[in-house]
Amino acid sequence: MSNSPFPTQISTEPRNSRAESPTALARGNRPASFAPAAAPVPGEADALARAQAGDHQAFAQLYSLHKRRIYSLCLRMVGNIAEAEDLTQEAFLQLHRKIATFRGDSAFSTWLHRLAINVVLMQLRKKGLSLISLDEAMEPAPEEGPGRSFGAPDLTLTGAIDRLALERAVGDLPAGYRLIFILHDVEGFEHNEIAAMLDCSIGNSKSQLHKARLKLRDALRISPQQEVGP
Amino acid sequence: MIDEKSTMSCAEFQARMPELIGSGENAANHPHVQNCELCRALLADLETIAEAARQLFPVVEPPEKLWAKIESAIKSEEDGEGSENSVGLLQPH
Numbered sequence: 001m002s003n004s005p006f007p008t009q010i011s012t013e014p015r016n017s018r019a020e021s022p023t024a025l026a027r028g029n030r031p032a033s034f035a036p037a038a039a040p041v042p043g044e045a046d047a048l049a050r051a052q053a054g055d056h057q058a059f060a061q062l063y064s065l066h067k068r069r070i071y072s073l074c075l076r077m078v079g080n081i082a083e084a085e086d087l088t089q090e091a092f093l094q095l096h097r098k099i100a101t102f103r104g105d106s107a108f109s110t111w112l113h114r115l116a117i118n119v120v121l122m123q124l125r126k127k128g129l130s131l132i133s134l135d136e137a138m139e140p141a142p143e144e145g146p147g148r149s150f151g152a153p154d155l156t157l158t159g160a161i162d163r164l165a166l167e168r169a170v171g172d173l174p175a176g177y178r179l180i181f182i183l184h185d186v187e188g189f190e191h192n193e194i195a196a197m198l199d200c201s202i203g204n205s206k207s208q209l210h211k212a213r214l215k216l217r218d219a220l221r222i223s224p225q226q227e228v229g230p
Numbered sequence: 231m232i233d234e235k236s237t238m239s240c241a242e243f244q245a246r247m248p249e250l251i252g253s254g255e256n257a258a259n260h261p262h263v264q265n266c267e268l269c270r271a272l273l274a275d276l277e278t279i280a281e282a283a284r285q286l287f288p289v290v291e292p293p294e295k296l297w298a299k300i301e302s303a304i305k306s307e308e309d310g311e312g313s314e315n316s317v318g319l320l321q322p323h
Contacts, residue, residue, distance in 0.1 A: 015231045025273075025280050059304075063297060071292035085296055092300050093307070161282040170286065185283035191252055206252030213276045220279070 012105050025213075029050040039064050041109065048108055060098070063092055066109065070116045078121045078180055079171045087123055117183075117197060124175060161220060169219035177212035185207050238262050243269055251276075 033131070044065055050058030070091050075084035095117055102111055170178055179198070183189045189197070191205040198205070238246075243262040250257050263269050 025257065025277055060297070060301075063300065067296070068289045068294050071296075072289045075290065076286065085292065085299075088292055088296060089300050089303065093303055096304050096309075161278060163285060164283070166279070166282055167286055181283070185280050201305075202252075203249065206248040209247050210248035210251065210276075213279050216279050217272075217275045 044108060048102070050100075052102065059096060062095075066112055067092075069109070070112065071114055073113065073174065074120055074185070076186060077117075077179065078123070083123075087116070088121055090123075091119045094119060114197075117187075121179075121197065124179070165220060166216065169216045173212055173215055177208055177215060180205055180208045181212040181216070185213075240266060240269055244272070 021187065039208070047058045047061040047065070051062050071088045072085060074087040074091070075081065078084055078087065093114075095112060098115070102108065170181060173181065180194055182192070182193045183197070191202045191209075193203045194200075195202045240262075243260070243266070247257065250260065257263060258270075260273055263273060
């Protein structure tokens, strides 16, 4: 993640304003740009219909409309540019194979988004990464026990997190933790949706997300002074 | 009668945090948090992280060459030459 392709600027809300929305931890923080129920993309319906009928130009148009979201999704889930390109390619290849089966039960963008997530998950499984370990989730290692998370007030986060530091910390998370953190806190999926996608229990999803956040907190507290800009 | 929630230890509260937070309850209103500076700080930190996550990984443009690769792979499949890994997909780098 050190060669992050993303811009480095980050802004954070003051802690006082967050106090007005205490459910930020619980809800799927679905950013508007990733909202599965987003408003229809202009030109999408026509391109979709033509692409389903085998029109290559229309498929190219669908690619243009959705390439940024899908590529960005792949990139943040795997943290590797080359892999993200391959996964984006695979996602659109699968889209080409399956587009005729899309019936409009959900928004096309939602359907494509999930298709891409499944492509990434399949890839991670092929690489032998254990996404979820129930034992690990339910029985924390001794060094991860609750007491370790106690934060003396002078060691808490300042409320201004450097984005690169956080991205790096996310990249260092174990695969299962990272996936759930990305899916919930970045992509905005709910625990029941994540549980269905990863074939785990809702409790497991909640537990893994909590541990992921604790690990990130630890990572950010270790070297915050190196990362926070002037 | 003593409120069990307010007398629980930090360890007990933190063990219940995943379910408490995940269920959508406002953990900040929990009696233990009201009386415990450490757990209040922990909760605030986790909120900070969750909020910051929303700004992670902004949408970026894929390389222009990617469409040509996809187009080529589609053509290969349509010509009957393709397989799922015909364009080197899902191969570790």
